[in-house]
Amino acid sequence: MIIAIGFGFRISTTLFTPLLYPDSVQYLYLAQEIQNGSFFHADYNLDQGFLHSRRLPPLYPFLLALAPGLTNYGEYIGAWISILFSLATFLPAFWLGRRLDSPAAGLLAAGLMTFPWFILRYASPVLTEATFTFFFTLALVMGYRAMDRKTAGAFALAGAFSSLAYLTRDVGITTVFVTGFFAAVRLALLDRIPWRRLGLFLAVLFAAFSLCSFPYWLHLRVHTGHWGLSSQVGNRTLGEYIMLYGGSRLDRDRLPGREEGTDSLEEATRTGEPAEPSLKSLPALAFKVLALSGDYAAAFNKKFGWFLSSILLLSLASSLVGMFRRAPTRPTVDELYFWVWILHFLALYALLTPYMVDERYLYPLTAPAALAGALGVVRLARRVGGRWFANSPGVIPLASGLVIVTAFVTLWPDFKIHYLRMSPKTLELKYASGYRKAARFVREHGLIPPGKTIMARKPFVAYYLRGQFELLPKTVKEVEQAAVQGKADFLAVDTFTLAMTRPLLLPLAYPDQPVPGVRVIYNQVFPEYRRVITFYDLKPSGPEPSCSSEHRTAAQHLRAAGLYLEQGRIYEGLVEARKVLAQNPEDVTARGLVMDAYRQYYLHSPSGPIPLSLFITTIKDYLEVNPDDRQVQQQFEKMMRLVEEVAPGVYMKKSNMH
The missing domain is CATH 1.25.40 (Serine Threonine Protein Phosphatase 5, Tetratricopeptide repeat)
Known part of the structure; x- marks a missing residue:
């Protein structure tokens, strides 16, 4: 029943939120290269992809590549994959709730995952968020299962699922180390198993992880010339990233390369010299981790909702008090394992990024966070019920229902905006809106053939037209220079994107006085998206085609x-x-x-x-x-x-x- 309700919310969300983001296009192109076999060629270049980079973890593109029809229906295939993995996350969340407390906690956790807007927003797009959240949560489940069963097979499964999390997103590599550490602590100090047997379990854990990850490492060795753990940054560059601090999100301009107008630190370091580390000592590094952890936590709190975040903090406080008031026991270590699983991921992004980049990075914590809130509610209801209602069996269901209703009420503004006012005037504007229709018209009328280079602010139109992407510069003069230099064949602009990111180019969307030497080939108003989309031919040849016969009256x-x-x-x-x-x-x-x-x-x-x-x-x-x-x-x-x-x-x- 809960999964069916969650499915309904996720399907309805696809009606007014985008399925494609800039990262989505990279995953889809990589999946197509896997399908046609070019991904496995020896001359495959990691830096000459659709967006000049193919440096992505491979598991999610491989999942996309399993489906036929990817070229024409890639965004819908990716959306179904994301929705299915988002719904599948309910199962490990329920198992964890039952394992740590009771089935009521598991059901409440699943209920809290059905409707929060932050969860729904990234549950359907063609992104790794939903898939990684599933494997991230499942790796935690398998860690508990391995410590409970104490068999080599259980530890092998824990290592394998930790590898799947890592192959979906590189930061998942920490899951196997957290599991190994707590398995060693609990089995050695509390269960007191022989050291030889413990060593065997840990060896199996890391061997299974390495065996599943080895094809990816071999791929990196073949195409980069050296062994590494991530295709996105080298081992040396990773250390430079760790020691780089750019302040809060509002201080991005302090970062090296930002004065050049680049959009990310990754772009700055890829196009120029490596960024100079700004931190020189361990205390400074510790300050960076604490400061950015606070920034990420504040951003997560804002998106997750104040009520859900409040019960999460209450649950954390009660768990810490309980752990300090009693001697270490197996439940204490299990509880600590759960909280370290959450907090280490928060600190990990604080360590690896120079500033708070995006709250979307913390999306994998939504399932553990919902579970943490559920644990706090159920335990509080049990304590209050035992004192006031003589352990009445209806206390926990009543408390769970009240929490669900209260959470829904506190998130009502999001529902009011996104669900109850689904009309063209209130559609959430996104960069991809309208481009699929525009690209279909242009392609069907032969205005832009496949394989051409298209200059735009975002890569969606180049993906739809099966061409190459060139980033749109910031001024009209730079556009004119790019046209003269032949950097692109066509130009695609729209009023919404230009108003948001390239205001100096906004007149190009209204082709009353277009750029000299170029030709308008498409101009369309989309009232439902409140935008005008215009395509230019940057290399026109022959006379300009007439819209109608010159002999008309x-x-x-x-x-x-x-x-x-x-x-x-x-x-x-x-x-x-x-x-x-x-x-x-x-x-x-x-x-x-x-x-x-x-x-x-x-x-x-x-x-x-x-x-x-x-x-x-x-x-x-x-x-x-x-x-x-x-x-x-x-x-x-x-x-x-x-x-x-x-x-x-x-x-x-x-x-x-x-």
């Missing part, structure tokens, strides 16, 4: 312009209307169509001075020719009053009708 041009505008193809509509204005500048209908074109630009784009100023200019031109149109005059005056309320004095002077 003015009425035919106007009719074609109206049809284009109805379809959201603004640029083509403007071309048709301006052909009429070139012959008759006073044509009221043509001016009205031009005004309507810019009105669509303004209404269906991120608000800002560029679409608004274009709209004001065109509506003024229209009213100067046709001053008797009272309906347009009233609409214009109403709009200007609204603008004046938002930005007093900014546009009213520019648009003074007299």
Whole structure:
């Protein structure tokens, strides 16, 4: 029942959240290379992939590669894989709850994993989050199982599943060491098994881990020339990362390479000299770990929800008090193993990153965190129930139900935004929105053939068009230089992405005055995503294709312009209307169509001075020719009053009708 409810929430989330992120495209391309066999070639270059890098852990792309139809339906295949692994995580969470306390704790943990927005947000995209969370939690389960059964087979399974976590994400390598350490402590000090037998168990644990991981290590040896544990950074560079500290997330500009406008430390170190370590002593390193652990914990608390985080902290406090008040026992070590499993992962990212990069890195802690909260609630209910209700069997279910309801109420703002108002105006805007439709139109009409290099801010359109990706520069001059130098064949821009990340390039999305020497081949308004998407041909050859026959009459041009505008193809509509204005500048209908074109630009784009100023200019031109149109005059005056309320004095002077 709980899994069915969780499945419903996860499926509904896919209706208004993206399935593709920039990392997703890398995984999908790597999976396609696994399918076609190029991944296994001796000349396979780790630094010449779709996004100039194939340095990714292999397990998740291999899972994607198992499915047919990856080229056309990759995002849907990846979404199903993520959803299934997210739901499968309920099972180890339930087992852990039953193992550490009772079935009620396991059921409550599964219930708390069904609906929090932070869990749902990354439960369906084509990312490693859901898959790694499953193997990360399952490795913890297998660690407990190995310590309970005390057999070589159980330790072999623990090592194998720790390897699967590591092969999904490199940071999973620590799971085998945490399991080995606590197995040694518990079996030697509490269970008092012979040292020879303990050594055998630990040897089997690490041997199984190494055996499962060896193909990956061999792959690194063949393609990098040296043995290593990660393809993303070398062993030497890893030490430099550890000793690098960039302060809080707001201090990113202090990092080496940020002054060059790079988007990440990885990009800065890959494109230039290795970053100079900023920490010179162990106390400074300890301060970095503590400071960034606090930053990551605060970010996790914000996303996970204050109520769930509160019961998590209460559970941690009660566990620590209980451990210090009694002598070390087997349950005490088991409890400590669970909390170290959570806290070591938090400290690990604080150690390996120079600043708090993204709360998404802590997504694998959602299952253990939900379980920790469930343990605290069940134990508190048992204590209170035993004192007030004489151990009534209904106390724990009642407390669990109250916690579920309270958690849902505290997360209500997210549900109100994302679930109850599923309309075009409240869709969550993401960088990929609209590009699949745009790419399908361009591909079906033969405007961009496969294999071409496409310059864009994000790699989605290059993936959909089966081309190569080139990063969009920051200024129009740099775009012109890139076009002259032949760095790319086509340019893809949209109003949302440019407004968020490249504001100086925003006029390119409205091709009223495009870059000299390039040609607009596609321009479309997407009202449901509030964005305009425009494609340019950076290497046009031959005469520019006409949107319609030059022998059409003015009425035919106007009719074609109206049809284009109805379809959201603004640029083509403007071309048709301006052909009429070139012959008759006073044509009221043509001016009205031009005004309507810019009105669509303004209404269906991120608000800002560029679409608004274009709209004001065109509506003024229209009213100067046709001053008797009272309906347009009233609409214009109403709009200007609204603008004046938002930005007093900014546009009213520019648009003074007299």
